[in-house]
Amino acid sequence: MSSTEQGTSSAAPAEPTTAPESAAAPEVPESFYYVHGKDKVVHKVSAGALQHSALIHGMISNLGYTEEQAKANPFPFENIDGDILQMVVDWCNQHKGKPTPPEDTNLPKQKEKLFDLVLAVNYLEIKELLTYCCKQVAMMVKGKSPEEIREIWMIPTDAEDEAAEKEAKKRAGKEAAGETAAAAGDAK
Amino acid sequence: MKLSKFPYLVQNEIFENLEHSDLFWMSLQSQNMKKLIKSSQAKRFQSISGITYAKFGCKWYVFIRFKAINNEPERVEFIMTMSEHSDDTKNVCFRLNVSGRIVGFRLSNEYPLPELYFHPIHKTSAFKAIHNCLLDYFGDTVKYIWITKSYPWIVKSRKQFIPQLPNLSVLSDFWPGDSEVKDNLEAYFAASPDLKQFCINGNALELMSTVPKFYQADFIRIFRPCFRTVDAFFLNFQGRQATLFDCQWGFSRLRPFMNRWKSGEAFQKLEYFKMIKQQQPYSMNLHRVPNVNGMKHIDTTKKPPTHSVPDLYTPGPSFPKSNTDPITSHTYIVRETDNRVASVSFQGGNFSFGVWDKTEEEFLRMVK
Structure with a gap:
């Protein structure tokens, strides 16, 4: 029921060849x-x-x-x-x-x-x-x-977690400092 | 595969597929891991009733006990074993920081569980480290129980080892047999923390110069109590369940016992009490309940309800928890202070007393 296509389309699903015998709702x-x-x-x-x-x-x-x-x-x-x-x-x-x-x-x-x-x-x-x-x-x-x-x-060990946390804080500090400097530049 | 990269809900689903023992070992990896497990598994932790330490053979077993559901036997799950060795560096597979102490573990040859390995001189500190770690992980709402059994024919001249640790209750079967153990009896009671369950030979209690604090235990069993011990029991017991086995004495104390219970003066926490007579031809053989003022009787054509409560006795981790022996009696008394009922029975000369968590009106509604 599925196929993999290299960017091309496939044919529409095949229609049923025989009509259902029962009087039930037609198959969608x-x-x-x-x-x-x-x-x-x-x-x-x-x-x-x-x-x-x-x-x-x-x-x-x-x-x-x-x-x-x-x-x-x-x-x-x-x-x-x-x-x-x-x-x-x-x-x-x-x-x-x-x-x-x-x-x-x-x-x-x-x-x-x-x-x-x-x-x-x-x-x-x-x-x-x-x-x-x-x-x-x-x-x-x-x-x-x-x-x-x-x-x-x-x-990670506790030491590795601590080091990662320090690093993240340092990075956040730098980013905040950068944003402040940019804002000050914009104000000028 | 970095577990920390998974979203919280995925981590939670992974943890749900792990046993508590696996999670506990993972929690020792780091503080962050412990926090994560505790927060994500908080609901699951609610099914835990307690942590138990029990010594069988030469090892201590640490296991989780789960709350019983629908009167099914209590489920347990082992977390780890602990053993002592004079060379505590031998066979050590890995070391972990447990509550600030680096301890060595090996893989148990009995269970697929780590085994804490320590030198006998470090026994106290090793248990302290593990207990603090468990307390921090499972919290102080679960019960921490130390099961200790001392049999003179197994533990020759060895003192009972019960560490002094916070939130720790003791369940003890104590059969002092040799002189050294007898000498240490009072020291044992003085040193024992919160005693919850106690089984002892009555002869040993006779050796005590003071009334031991074990009468405050929730559950006690005394075997072959002497006259003085039976008296001490009736005067001092404050717990929930008690059985006196092989009694020759004490049946004359039943009337004052019931009167004191009825007035609410004593035994307020009592749920179940049984005295089993000594199987001797000369022992007293009562077949009717001693007359107590206010004793009531259910019409003999009707069927009284059967009293049975979960048995507090805990012999071991694999032993299914059962209920106390059923008491079906047409005789009962009512406590004056709160209108609670106790079924009273003599069967084969044994006395049984079961306190209902029901008022007289509620109790009589159960009569058919």
Whole structure:
């Protein structure tokens, strides 16, 4: 139901070949939207799959785009790496219209990829996927010694925190001094 | 992967997936981490009822106790173990600053938990550091309990070790057997902090020249109390639950006991009291409740409610918390000061007394 496009559009969804036999309401053709990440690669995703993302669902609700308008206006997510957005799109497609299982074992095992995925999923407000990701992040430190936990999650020591705080204060002081000087210059 | 780069809500969700023990170890990483965990997990901390230190074998176990839900057995979670060694540098895997003191840890061979490793001469300071750290992390609204058990056949000539620490209550099973322990009895009571639970052999109490402060404990069990001990119990007990096992004496004291309870003069906190008779052919064998002024009776054709409260006795971390023995009796008395009811029973010569958190009117509504 989705495809990855290098900046080109795809055909409209295929029409059903046979009419439904029942007298129920006619099937509404599924609408599609387009998203791209930092790498500008456009992904075509069905509205049903995008329902997982509270952010995108909110954006497309009542938008009333035609296929052409949707294609011409892909949603840009410049803060998300292309491969991460691909993972998100794949997950949304896989779980479209299905109840989410209690566990998801297909999440990236690499720390950095998982970290980026968490940030992307949090931004896109995909609650179930965020829950899986957070569980996996937590599992990384289960049963580990305090030193190992510090290493895995790069937790700074008190001394490092103090140094960072001093540095931040120094920087803020410099910026404030710069602003004061600029304001004085403007007044002259 | 920098945890600090995650938004607060994400950090919170990650923490929700961790055990309390993992979070505690993370809190030792830095002051900022401790603050973050404490603020984000404040609601979760509300399910904790206390922190317990208990010695089994040659190790101390530190574990979290959770509030019981729907009368289910109490849940516990181990945080760490502690042990002493003459060479406290051996097998140390890592060192941490705990409450301003650098202490060594190794990985426990029993649980996937860090084990604090200290030289015997540093025992007091090691416990102080850990306790202060736990107190700072879990706060002073949870109970800190020290379980100590002394059996003469296990702990030969060893003094009880109970550190003097703030907010620490003691649950003790104390069976002094050899002369050295007997000599230290009074020192033991004098040194013990807030005693909450106490089990002791009555013979040992006979050796005391003063009335021990353990009568102020919430829960006591005395085994084979002598006449003088039974008298001291009835005069001094101020706690919530008590059982006197293997009693030959004291049944004659039941009438004054009930009269004092009824008038509100004593035993105001009492929830449950039981005297179990000595299993000897010559022991007293009462089968009816001593007559007390104002004793009331429920119609024998009706079914009285059954009294049972959560048992305060805490033998160990894996022992499910149960309730006190049920008391179903047609006989009861009413306290004059607040109209509270106590069910009174003799079953097989044993005396049981269960105080209801109900007025007489509420109590009688439960009769079927």
